[in-house]
Every structure is written in C-alpha cells, then in structure tokens.
Amino acid sequence: MTRMSRWALLGLWSVFLVLPVLATLLYSLATVWRGRAFPDGYTLAWWVQAFSEPRVVSALMRSVWLAVLTVVVVAAVVLPALYWGHIRNGRIRTVMQLCALLPFALPFVVLAYGIKRLAGASELTQPWESSPVLVVLGHVALSFPFFLWPVDGAMSAAGVRQLSEAAETSGATPLATLFRVVIPNIRTGILTGAILTFATSFGEYSIARVITGSSFETLPVWQVSALQDTRGNPNGVAVMAIFTFLLMFIVSVLIARTGKGQPLRLLPGIGNTR
C-alpha cells in the first residue's frame, strides 16, 4: 500500500469517527439548522437551558450515582475474587471468564425482564421490583466483564502471584501486600476497568427503562423520551450527548496520562534485562 492511500484510508476512518460527534456538537450550538452544511447561527442557549432544567440535572445526577455505585460494587466483587484466582485457585478465573460472556449472549432487554420477573416472583423481593437497586444489580452483571478483562490482564502482566509471595516472605500482612504491592502494580488496569464500567452503566438504557419505568429517569431514559416527544428538546439531547462524550474523553485522557512517568510494568525478570 502506498503512503498516499494509507493516509487516505486513515482520513476516511477519522471522518467516519469524528463526523457524528462534530455534527452533534454543532447541533448543540445551532440556533436553526436548515438543509445546509453548517448551522444558520450559533448560540449557547441550549447549553444554558439544558443545565438549568431540573429534570435534566436530576437525570444526570441519577446516572452519575448509578454508574459510581456500579463501579464500586463491581470492583468490590471482582478484585478480590480475581486476586484469589491468581494467587491460589486458578479455577475462579475460568469461571469468571465464562460468566463474562453471558451478558453478550443475552440481549439486555431480556436480561432486564429476567431480573424484574425474578424480583417479582417472591413476596420478599416484590417491594424491590422496580427499585433502582435492581438497576444497579443489572448494571453490575452487565458491565463487570469490562472491569474483569483489563484487571485480569494487568494481574498477569505484573505477576501478582510472585509479587505476593515476595511480599509475604518479607513479612507483609495480606492487607499491606494488597495495598502496597498488588494494587500499585495493576493500577492502570483498575482505572481502565473503572472507566469502562462507568461508561457502560452511564449510557445504558434498556435495563433502567424496563425495571423502573419512568420512576427513576436516568440520562439515557430522558434522552430517548425527549427525542420521542414532539414538544421535546432535541438540541438539549445533543448538549447532553456532547457533555457525556467530553466527560468520558477527559477522564480517559487523564487515566492514560497516569501511566506515564512511571516505570513500565513488564513481567518481572522478563524482557527487561539489558
């Protein structure tokens, strides 16, 4: 392939990726946009309006809390299990890897109805049938693979088993081993997993919609209803889409930057002898 055609392909690919984001950004800033390449005029009114509308702001806050809670629960469940799988019982890893495929085998809507029906099946759980707690559970089940994969990779790359044994024979308690040795050496994996989990939960529509109906309106639920409503606010939807995009983008860049200035984490003893 020649140099020219490579650049041309890369250019086309960038246009494919960037154009929708750019169009959404322009739409969120447009006064009116009628059948031309660029909007007729520009305004910040949609941004101001969106962020001063209580319904939007509370949807945003709900989504943030939902996503943060999901990340915390996923980390609390996956991290210890995976660590144990690495240092003692490798079978745990196999089981987790298999479970991680399930959310991709089932459509999210099916998963959501399943959770709802299950909760409605017993007297004890019925009060929770349309509770946001169930949404968190659903999001945990859905998004944990995105935490599992990078963290599992980071643990393998760091050789956590050997590092743990070295810490143990140095006299470190299990907690000291975890916080001083293991976590610092898989930090990039944890951060990557956290942002992916956050993004999955933050942008998820079906589970939130099916389980809570409209009683717990998250940002995606609001966005869909705003688009369906003829008196809705499509420019406001664009504002929130861009806002979400920027939020994720900035956090991703920050995470990518934390890896720099630190020593490369290769497998101890392999590939780093000179």
Next chain:
Amino acid sequence: MPSAVQIESATKVYGSTKALDNVSLHIDPGQMVALLGPSGCGKTSLLRAIAGLNPLDRGAIRIGESDVTMVPARLRPIGMVFQHYALFPNMTVAENISFPLTVNKQRRAQRAQRVGELLELIGMTALADRYPNQLSGGQQQRVALARALAPEPDVLLLDEPLAALDAAIRNDLRDEIRRIQHRVGTTAVFVTHDQSEAMAVADRVAVMDRGRILEVAAPPEIYERPTSRFAATFIGSRNALELPVDADRVVRWGTAFSVVAPDAANGKALAVFRPEDVRLTAHQGVAGTVDVVVFLGATSRVYVTVEGEAGDHTVHVDLPSRAAANFVPGQRVGVVVAPEKVRVFAS
C-alpha cells in the same frame, strides 16, 4: 550445637504424586545447604515448605528453637530470593530493600541505615534510586538478595536464584552470594538443578529424587564417594557400565578392574567411575579404540570404545590436554581403572 533448621518427616502430596516423601534434614547454623536434583524431585517443594508458602501435609519444621510448622510465611524468620527476582516494580532499589523493614514498622532512620549497609554489601549504592526495570538481571537479583537479608533473617532461602541469568553472570553472582552469605553468617538453603553450582556454593549438598533426600554430604565427599546410585550417576559426568556379577560375587570389567559386588546386586551391577580416574595405557587393561578427542582447554576428553563379550562400552576419559595430545582417533589403547575409584551399585 542445636540445628538452625530442622525438618522432620516432611510429607506433601499433590494428587497422586508425592512431592515430599518423609523428608528429614538438619542444617547447622551458618551453613549453606544445596538441595540438588532434577526438576520435579521435590527440592522447590521443600524450600517453599520451609518458607511457609506451601504448608506440609505431615511432618514438622523448626527454625532455631521454635516450631514453625503452622506459622504463616510472613511471621517466619526467613528471607527469600526467587528465580525471577520478584522485585516490586513500583518501588526503587532502596524502597525494595527497605520493604521488609517498612512492613515491620522499623523507624525511618534505622531503615535508612540498614538499607545503606545492604546497598554497600551488594555494591549498588549508586543505583539506589533506580527502578527494577532499569537494572540488568544480575543487578536485580542482587537487590532481591539484599531485600531478603534486610530483616536479618535466621534462614535465607534461595530458589534457583541463578537460573534466569546469562552464563557469564551466573558464576560471578554465585560466588558473590557465597561471599555475602559467609560475611553475614546466616544459615541458607539453596535450590538448584545444576550440580556444579551446588558443589561450588554449598557446605553440604542434599541430593533429592522423587520426593526424597538420598544423601547429604559435603561436596568433595559426594563427588568422591557417592553412596546412592542416583547421586553417583547424577553428579559429575560419570562413566556408568552395566556389568555381570560373577559367581564369586565380583564385578569384573576384563582386566580393567575387578571389585566386590554389593550384597543387593543380583546377576548385574552398575559400575560407576569418574572420567579423570581412568588411565589409558599402551598394553595394560582392556583393549579399546579411541573414537574422538574433545579439546576443553586445560583438559581434554577422550572417548574410547571397548569391545566386550557382553557388547561394546564407550567410556570417556579426562586427561590434561598435553597428555591427551598423544592420542588420535583409531588408535588402540588399554583402559585401566583403580578399583578403589569404582563405585558399584545394585542394578
């Protein structure tokens, strides 16, 4: 003198294989013992049992005066060096060495002093602020050694510490480990599959096979007079000939040598002797033909094939290179071995 480390009837079973089969071993204070054997012989299992990383199924381990059989690894008075260094990548050289002291809540000033001493001991004071990935393999293993020694452990455990290094650095670091262990005076256990490494580094060598210790002796003794067949064939590149036992219970290799067979030998016995104990003559002993002469520097190795009634035997003979220059392939020679140099085992 009480033992520094005392292992009694240690047994460890994985599935259907016995990694450790009723192993007992006593180590005197200040001694370096090498656990030597092929892979899967149980040497690493024994080391990890002493460390507390793999608990025993049966048996007991004492370090100094105290029974540590049930004590977790972090509370045992040990320091451990791993094959692949296992330095903490997120810490500098100084922080790595200081880690055991930090988790033991030593004071900062005390820690700094001890780290300084150790950096000097391993000759890496200038590299204190480097990260592990900025060091060579040999340097990393030195740091790992310093980290293991930092809390002044009663026992230093080394798990194939040289196996991941280049041949050129291996001997240097081997001698340095020995020098440092002597200087510090700590008791040490050194696991290796390399018999010359074991001989060079240890006060005593424990030869292991299939979960058991076959014999424990000082290197010269194990080299000169191995008492087990396995040790005799595993250590050094020996000649091993399967020979018939006579009616008068003598093992005879033509006119080369004749020795009394062990009681257990029935029909056949294995005669083992070292290549440097073979004498090549003009007419004495059994007749053979020189196959090839391999030049090894100070010595040369001469391969001689001897035709016998029970089939051909090829033996190798180590000679000073000047003496070996007298032999050329195809030459007829006589082979003689002094009977006291031949060890005979039941076949």
